[in-house]
Amino acid sequence: MADREKHPNTPRITKNARLVLDILRQVGQPLTAYEVLDRIRPQGITAPTTVYRALERLVECGLIHRLETLNAFVSCGREEVHGPSAIAICTDCHGVIEMQNDAVPGYLYGWAETKDFTVTSLTIEILGQCSQCRIKPEPNVDSE
Amino acid sequence: MADREKHPNTPRITKNARLVLDILRQVGQPLTAYEVLDRIRPQGITAPTTVYRALERLVECGLIHRLETLNAFVSCGREEVHGPSAIAICTDCHGVIEMQNDAVPGYLYGWAETKDFTVTSLTIEILGQCSQCRIKPEPNVDSE
DNA sequence: AATGTTATGTTATATTATATCATCATTTAA
DNA sequence: TTAAATGATGATATAATATAACATAACATT
Ligand SMILES: [Zn+2]
Ligand SMILES: [Zn+2]
Ligand SMILES: [Zn+2]
Ligand SMILES: [Zn+2]
Known part of the structure; x- marks a missing residue:
């Protein structure tokens, strides 16, 4: 995970963005803005706005991704900063698998054209x- | 647009679902649940719950699609009921173009496997x- | 120091979505 | 043909997600 922070033409990583990025990287799983807020409160952050601003910045930097289907944010799982990529999200454990190539975006760009x-x-x-999660299902399944 | 309503293994179209479906088809563009609610008030519907229930049903039937990026719903643009497909959404006019083949879903299913x-x-x-919208941009652009 | 710019803080509010429980309608079966 | 069960609707409240608006602070440039 190289020095992506210094990528050109991209907003810089401010203090709050740093805090949020560290949280998302440490967790390694998607968090909602409010879940981030809860974890950042000890640093004195109290307002959703603050978190959303940091998240927006990090998305612009390509360091995190917004997951529309979860209304959540997750740190990027690819080595280099990249354009859009496909992401699989386990609805049980919230683990994510990010596709490491751009085949689908490439196809979609072509079609759009x-x-x-x-x-x-x-x-x-x-x-x-x-x-x-398929192997070891949630414990609270009705075994009927 | 055949008799898709009678497709098997799919919930039936109830009175409220019918009302919502008619609205979405007539508008031909994405509407949020609350925009649907506004248009359905004359029929005596007053609660978001009612609209969300109808929308959920219609999604299950494959008659409408939920657009995660807009938090909105749009009537399906394909001839036959189908699985997931790619949808392009113009952020200016909210027009949608639904991809008429399953190449991308096919690829994604394969990758997931x-x-x-x-x-x-x-x-x-x-x-x-x-x-x-590219040709005729929004009037309120700053021509600087 | 004065100025402009960017980031942050603060408060309030808007938007999107669901939970809960009551009622009504329709089907099923005793 | 009623009683029970099921499914749909109605009604109220609230949760969860996101932004608006404006004030202050930090920082750079002159
Ligand atoms: Zn990524
Ligand atoms: Zn899992
Ligand atoms: Zn469709
Ligand atoms: Zn357009």
Whole structure:
């Protein structure tokens, strides 16, 4: 995980963005803005606005991703800063698997072009169950 | 647009679902649940719950799609009931273009399989500007 | 120091979504 | 043909997510 923070043409990482990024990286799983807020309160942050500003900045930097299907944010799982990529999210354990290539975005950009559509953002999310959670299901299943 | 309402293994279309579906089809563009509510008030519907229930049902029937990036719902643009498909959404005019093939979902299912990930839902959304809106930009642009 | 700019803090509010429980309608079966 | 069960609707309240608006602080440039 190189020095992505210094990538050009990207907003700089401010104090609050740093705090939020550290939390998301440490957790390694998606957190909602309010879950971030709860974990950042000890640092004196009390307002959603503050968290949302930091999250927005980190998204712009490409250091985290917003998951539209969860209304949550997760730190990027790829080595280099990149454009949109597909992300699979386990609805049981909230683990994420980020696709390491740009095949799907590439296809979508191509298709958009044929429609004369100018892409500003792509969202590709897969909800389901990871292998671990399929093997070991949630304890509270009704065994009927 | 055939008799998709009678598709098997799918919830039936109740009175409220019918009302909501008619609105979404007539509008032809994404509406939020509360925008639907506003338009359905004349029919005596007053509560968000009622609208969300109808929307959920229609999604299950495959007659409408939920757009995660807009928190909105739009009537399906394909001829036959289908699985997930990619949807481009113009952020200016809110027009939508639904991809008419399943190439991307197919690829994603395949990839998920290689990760031993069981897919329950796919979200593929493209935000940007349609050709019309690129030609004729919003009037309130600062011409500086 | 004065100025402009960016980041942060603070308060309030808007928007989106669900929980809960009561009532009504429709089906099923005794 | 009623009683029970099921499914749909209605009604109220509240939870969860997100932004608006404005004030202050930090920082850079001159
Ligand atoms: Zn990433
Ligand atoms: Zn899992
Ligand atoms: Zn469709
Ligand atoms: Zn448009």
